[in-house]
Amino acid sequence: MKIYLDVCCLNRPFDDQIQDRVRLESESVLTILNHSKAKGWRLLNSEVISIEISKIPDNDKRRKVTLLSTMLQSHIIVDDDIEKRATELRI
Numbered sequence: 001m002k003i004y005l006d007v008c009c010l011n012r013p014f015d016d017q018i019q020d021r022v023r024l025e026s027e028s029v030l031t032i033l034n035h036s037k038a039k040g041w042r043l044l045n046s047e048v049i050s051i052e053i054s055k056i057p058d059n060d061k062r063r064k065v066t067l068l069s070t071m072l073q074s075h076i077i078v079d080d081d082i083e084k085r086a087t088e089l090r091i
Contacts, residue, residue, distance in 0.1 A: 002074070003032060004044040007052040010065050033071050045072035 013026040036043050049069060056062035076082070 001039070002042045002044055003036070004046075004076075005029065005032065005072070007049055007056075007065065010049075010053075010068050011056070011061070013068070014061050014064050033068070036071070042074050043072045044074050044076055045069065046076040047078050 009025075009029050012022065012029050015022050015026065017023045017026060032041075033043070035041065049072070053062060053065050053069060056065060
């Protein structure tokens with residue numbers, strides 16, 4: 001199984017955990033990351049993730065998300081087909 005966690009997902013474990021929803025989402029993301037190796041799941045990375053992480057204004061949070069992103073294995077390069085599909089999905 002291939003899984004793509006966007007930067008919002010990767011940020012979630014470092015968000016304020018006061019709200020139940022945020023805490024549950026954080027646990028879900030961490031569970032996916034922890035189970036990925038045992039279950040043989042492929043966690044996908046992309047140029048977009050790298051760019052979005054670089055724009056996180058909080059240095060400490062950016063460092064933590066960068067470290068978490070090292071668990072992502074397959075790197076997707078954005079090409080014309082992906083850009084075309086993204087445009088189609090926006091409409």
